Amino acid sequence: MKHPLIKILFISGIVISQAFFSFGQNPQEKDIIQKAQEEAYNKTRTVTEGKNADYIPYLAKVPSDLFGIVIVTSSGKIYKIGNTDFEFGIESISKAFVLALAMQTVNPDTIRINIGVNATGMPFNSVIAIELEGKSPVSPIVNAGAMATNSLIKGSTKEEQFGKILKYFSKLANRPLRVINELYQSEAATNMHNRAIAMLLASYGHMWADPIDACDSYTKQCSVGITAEDLAMMGSSLANGGIHPITKERLLSEESVPKVLAVMGMEGLYEKTGEWMYTVGLPAKSGVGGGILAIVPGKMAIAVFSPPLDGAGNSVKAQKAIAFIAQKLGFNIYKP
Ligand code: GLN
Helix, strand or coil, X not given: CCCHHHHHHHHHHHHHHHXXXXXXXXXXXXXXXXHHHHHHHHHHXXXXXXXXXXXXXXXXXXXXXXXXXXXXXXXXXXXXXXXXXXXXXXXXXXXXXXXXHHCCCCCHHHHHHHCXXXXXXXXXXXXXXXXHCCCCCCCCCCHHHHHXXXXXXXXXXXXXXXXXXXXXXXXXXXXXXXXXXXHHHHHHCCCHHHHHHHHHHHHCCCCCCCHXXXXXXXXXXXXXXXXXXXHHHHHHHHHCCCECCCCCCXXXXXXXXXXXXXXXXXXXXXXXXXXXXXXXXXXXXXXXXXXXXXXXXXXXXXXXXXXXXXXXXXXXXXXXXXXXXXXXXXXXCCCC
16 A cells, blocks of 8 residues: 555545444444443343432332333434333423424524523522522423423413424324323322412513413423333434434424524433533433433434432433443544
């Protein structure tokens, strides 16, 4: 390889073959993803840390040993392992998708100005965060901001308003979803703290509907039942620039995808988001039902379900499994 031209051809050959074997349409992709998923499952399944949420009585009764991992790539391929068909409460993961829905009618800058897009560094139901941040909800994906965002979705009746949210979630999941009624009843009977937050926000002029109606619609959006497969499918549009990889329907505008992901990257795991981004480096959203959705932009959505949570309300096993997969596949949005 003495001649410089031969050297250039040789090097560019390596680059092309590497690009071919990077994530896209290649025969090795399946094996690499499946192996990482299996390893993550086997290494994490014996973890015993964490505890089911119990401030919502229904959640305390969900079997703690359920564990499933689903990956949906931005080209629509599905990889699953474990309990991927069990229907659990979407809970706070719904906040990211209601934000996406609000952005279909409300300019992202209106969200920034009226709700806020900063990190709170505090628990998801913090009242202090509202007070400290100039009497504003701070972020669309904490309880306060999520109820304010919900109030931006309009309908001539309460049913029509929530119907829009459920229809949107169903399009993202590519199957008709439903509210788990027992979960909704359990949550509605115990959500006084959220009702108080909604009233507080209304007193500060940050609610765009009746605050109790917004809180109720928010409680319903949190009670939507999803499987780990639904969750990864819902995330796949976020991973694919807003277009659903299977139905090919545009479900988020090109402009709103990076905004939703930025908010997830700042607040998705609440007061533990900094540590999460520092160690894993993927925008993610957790829910107290035990689900976590992580997005690798342009590549895939990773959804994990396992009910036991850490002190901030994030599934312990899900964090470990996603961290393992991301590390194994070399995914981190801060890496070239
Ligand atoms: N519905 C739950 C609540 O309002 C959602 C919390 C969460 O998943 N972090 O408390």
